Amino acid sequence: xxxxxxxxxxxxxxxxxxxxxxxxxxxxxxxxxxxxxxxxxxxxxxxxxxxxxxxxxxxxxxxxxxxxxxxxxxxxxxxxxxxxxxxxxxxxxxxxxxxxxxxxxxxxxxxxxxxxxxxxxxxxxxxxxxxxxxxxxxxxxxxxxxxxxxxxxxxxxxxxxxxxxxxxxxxxxxxxxxxxxxxxxxxxxxxxxxxxxxxxxxxxxxxxxxxxxxxxxxxxxxxxxxxxxxxxxxxxxxxxxxxxxxxxxxxxxxxxxxxxxxxxxxxxxxxxxxxxxxxxxxxxxxxxxxxxxxxxxxxxxxxxxxxxxxxxxxxxxxxxxxxxxxxxxxxxxxxxxxxxxxxxxxxxxxxxxxxxxxxxxxxxxxxxxx
Amino acid sequence: xxxxxxxxxxxxxxxxxxxxxxxxxxxxxxxxxxxxxxxxxxxxxxxxxxxxxxxxxxxxxxxxxxxxxxxxxxxxxxxxxxxxxxxxxxxxxxxxxxxxxxxxxxxxxxxxxxxxxxxxxxxxxxxxxxxxxxxxxxxxxxxxxxxxxxxxx
Numbered sequence: 193x194x195x196x197x198x199x200x201x202x203x204x205x206x207x208x209x210x211x212x213x214x215x216x217x218x219x220x221x222x223x224x225x226x227x228x229x230x231x232x233x234x235x236x237x238x239x240x241x242x243x244x245x246x247x248x249x250x251x252x253x254x255x256x257x258x259x260x261x262x263x264x265x266x267x268x269x270x271x272x273x274x275x276x277x278x279x280x281x282x283x284x285x286x287x288x289x290x291x292x293x294x295x296x297x298x299x300x301x302x303x304x305x306x307x308x309x310x311x312x313x314x315x316x317x318x319x320x321x322x323x324x325x326x327x328x329x330x331x332x333x334x335x336x337x338x339x340x341x342x343x344x345x346x347x348x349x350x351x352x353x354x355x356x357x358x359x360x361x362x363x364x365x366x367x368x369x370x371x372x373x374x375x376x377x378x379x380x381x382x383x384x385x386x387x388x389x390x391x392x393x394x395x396x397x398x399x400x401x402x403x404x405x406x407x408x409x410x411x412x413x414x415x416x417x418x419x420x421x422x423x424x425x426x427x428x429x430x431x432x433x434x435x436x437x438x439x440x441x442x443x444x445x446x447x448x449x450x451x452x453x454x455x456x457x458x459x460x461x462x463x464x465x466x467x468x469x470x471x472x473x474x475x476x477x478x479x480x481x482x483x484x485x486x487x488x489x490x491x492x493x494x495x496x497x498x499x500x501x502x503x504x505x506x507x508x509x510x511x512x513x514x515x516x517x518x519x520x521x522x523x524x525x526x527x528x529x530x531x532x533x534x535x536x537x538x539x540x541x542x543x544x545x546x547x548x549x550x551x552x553x554x555x556x557x558x559x560x561x562x
Numbered sequence: 563x564x565x566x567x568x569x570x571x572x573x574x575x576x577x578x579x580x581x582x583x584x585x586x587x588x589x590x591x592x593x594x595x596x597x598x599x600x601x602x603x604x605x606x607x608x609x610x611x612x613x614x615x616x617x618x619x620x621x622x623x624x625x626x627x628x629x630x631x632x633x634x635x636x637x638x639x640x641x642x643x644x645x646x647x648x649x650x651x652x653x654x655x656x657x658x659x660x661x662x663x664x665x666x667x668x669x670x671x672x673x674x675x676x677x678x679x680x681x682x683x684x685x686x687x688x689x690x691x692x693x694x695x696x697x698x699x700x701x702x703x704x705x706x707x708x709x710x711x712x713x714x715x
Contacts, residue, residue, distance in 0.1 A: 286617055311703055369625050391629060430649065437649045
């Protein structure tokens with residue numbers, strides 16, 4: 193017999209009220225404003241936009257406050273919000289070659305057109321905690337250097353001239369870009385769909401997988417051909433206008449990973465490539481994405497699939513932290529009936545086990561007595 | 563004729579780009595100073611939705627979907643008949659409404675000069691300034707390599 197049980201309504205309401213209180217914290221401390229988060233926790237905001245797969249700084253900041261700084265919870269909130277909005281269309285593909293660059297470095301070429309621009313980077317800092325920040329001292333304005341606006345072609349275009357590197361990834365002319373927000377995942381998948389999944393994938397998961405490829409699991413000696421961060425303009429084709437309508441700019445991070453490749457039955461020795469493109473400023477994520485993209489091209493390039501990072505179904509099925517947290521965290525929800533059934537089952541199995549044991553012992557005794 | 567039409571379309575697109583790039587606060591402030599009509603018949607919106615941003619594999623290869631962005635759009639009609647549109651990133655409805663009115667007024671040859679001078683030009687100046695500042699700040703972080711000569715010979 194199963195008796196339905198209701199309850200917990202008051203407890204849930206009170207828990208949510210308590211959550212709101214704890215979220216606000218000590219009332220004598222001023223409440224955070226969204227613009228403070230957007231301006232001063234900008235990279236956290238960028239992570240929520242990238243993995244929430246929604247470019248909107250204020251919404252990401254709101255999600256961070258509401259989630260008390262729990263990034264995956266904030267990403268979850270943003271994902272939920274975006275399902276409530278209608279979709280106006282697909283933008284024209286952005287051109288990262290015309291980016292208003294804020295940082296651009298290459299580990300493969302010292303002197304490249306446009307130069308090495310360090311931008312606002314943590315690189316070369318000493319990672320010493322700065323007590324000045326705790327007391328909120330004044331910060332100096334950045335220096336400026338007037339210079340001619342210089343074209344900054346992607347490094348891949350420079351390497352391509354020698355023919356030693358594969359071209360940008362092409363798909364058949366009539367291929368319509370897949371969209372994981374519209375169609376369920378199917379394996380094996382085309383590279384465009386994989387990249388969409390990776391771009392919203394969990395930074396930690398992709399970082400660990402990328403790291404694993406460097407440590408020898410699906411080894412593919414990589415170089416950062418280029419990382420660039422900056423703003424690109426968006427344009428949308430709409431029926432009411434005879435031209436693509438300009439929407440404004442977004443900041444993205446792009447990584448061109450260049451990998452050694454000794455050649456296979458399918459392709460000659462050359463440099464192959466992995467690609468990363470994410471919302472906001474996040475070169476760790478873009479680099480990890482590019483490493484995973486390259487590893488996942490194993491079958492395409494005729495490599496043996498021997499490591500986790502090369503296993504498309506494994507990587508893509510587990511890269512989404514909203515799905516992952518949903519399935520892991522559901523375990524804490526009431527499973528009383530499930531568990532009751534399991535308990536009965538284990539009791540029965542235990543009784544049968546003991547009965548068998550006792551029967552065995554009795555048999556031994558009988559044999560000994562004989 | 564074709565050439566003129568194409569030029570006019572390019573100009574209109576540039577105006578829409580300037581409005582889309584600018585902040586809602588700046589547009590409202592300039593609008594109030596300009597004393598342009600701020601009412602028009604709303605044919606659609608202002609309403610917020612999503613666009614899916616596309617990138618290209620390897621930077622220049624086949625397109626793929628990166629993620630979504632919020633966009634607010636509005637369509638208005640002036641009493642004189644011109645229909646104006648705006649699509650702009652973000653969720654600023656008043657910005658979208660005013661930008662659509664600006665687009666409609668711009669199409670009226672009698673108002674174009676005023677819209678250009680009082681709204682578009684100052685916004686454009688601010689955008690170029692911000693862009694130049696950003697570029698100069700980035701340029702200051704450019705690495706100048708030099709060679710160290712060691713030893714006597």
